[in-house]
Amino acid sequence: MNKKQFEVMKNEDGFIAALDQSGGSTPGALEGYGIPESEYENRDEMFELIHQMRTRVITSPVFSSGYIIGAILFKHTMRNKMEGKYTADYLWEDKGIVPILKVDEGKEEIKNGVQLMKKMTELDDLLKEAEKHNVFATKMRSVIHEANQAGIKEIVAQQFEYGKKIAAAGFVxxxxxxxxxxxxxxxxxxxxxxxxxxxNLAELDDDEIIMFKLTLPEEADFYQELIEDPNVLRVAALSGGYSRDEATTKLANNNKMIASFSRALLQDLHVEQTDEQFNIAMKDAVMEIYQASIT
Known part of the structure; x- marks a missing residue:
């Protein structure tokens, strides 16, 4: 584990940019950016277009370590380059931003009010690849739809089961x-x-360090116990479909919780913007999210 990256993630002010749209969510992200599905014919073309979009975002002078401490990548982005370097290396070496990799393989159908993660058949190989690319942390998502005790217990247990395996491999x-x-x-x-x-936190060993990315809660500071737990490096919030204004307002009411936004970060960006227009829109988003993250 890179100790400097650990210190950045633990202590620096800022937020985590979520740029990890996968096969299922990429068409919507491209549509929001002004590229409809009619402009590409297959997945390869789709992923190339989303990489171009992500490259424009990450290489923007506004995308800097003064405000952004980490960026979550999809495996396709990790395997590709920006400015002649693999993306994770470019993020850390040129931007000072900690690279994070999405590792889940999608979700199951709803059962007991939740969607568990599909079995991660490629996790071992993906972690080996991530190590070669100097990735610091991983991220995996499942979804709770109803207050079903059995379903929620299972979803949390699954997250911790994979989390312990990932921590043992040297990642957060x-x-x-x-x-x-x-x-x-x-x-x-x-x-x-x-x-x-x-x-589940009570059962972790002292050296098993994790992070959380959670939906903004109904009650302010609801997750303070998690934030203060010695096994928890950081607690981030997802925007979850809230507009940026809604998400940042809610986030500002949660002390020491930082943003890890995707749609709320990218919502005002468009493929037809000039670089100047693009960077102005990026700056507005970055500053609003940063301020909410340090409030």
Whole structure:
């Protein structure tokens, strides 16, 4: 584990940029950027276009370590280059931003009110590849839709099971049991999930360090117990479908919780913007999210 990256992630002010749209979410991200599905014919062309978009974002002078401490990448982005360097190396060496890799392989269908992660058949190979690319942390997502005790217990247990394996391989795992912001019993979901997380945290060894990426809670500072736990390096918030204004307002009410936004970061960017227009829109987003993350 890179000690300097660990210190950055633990102590520096800023937020984590989520740039890890995968096969299922990439068409929507490109559509938002002004590139409809009619402009590409297959997955290879789609991934090339999203890489061009991500390259424009990451190489922008606004995308800097003064405000952004980490960036989550999809494996395709990790395997490709920016400015002549592999993306993770470019992020760290040129930007001072910690590289993080999305490792889950998608979600199962809803059962017991939740969507577990699909079995990670390529995890061992992906972690070996991530080590070669100097990746610091990983991220994996599952989703809670209902306040079902059994389902939430299972989803948290699965996140910790994979998290322990990832930590043993030398990475800091980011556990992301997202709660659907449209859940009719969102607050109750949060209560059950936090109880299960605290139980699992108590079973970690001292050297098993993890992070969380969680839906912004209904109650301010609801996750302070997790933030203060010695096994938890950082707790980040996902925007989860909230607009940037909604997400940053909610985030500002949660002390020491930082952003890890995707749509809320990218929502005002467009392929037809000039570089000047693009950078102005980026700066507005970065500054708003940064301020909410340090409040």
């Amino acid at each position: 795992p980011i556990l992301e049991p997202e709660i659907n912001i449209h859940s009719e019993d969102k607050a109750e979901c949060e209560k059950i999930m936090k109880e299960e997380i605290i139980k």
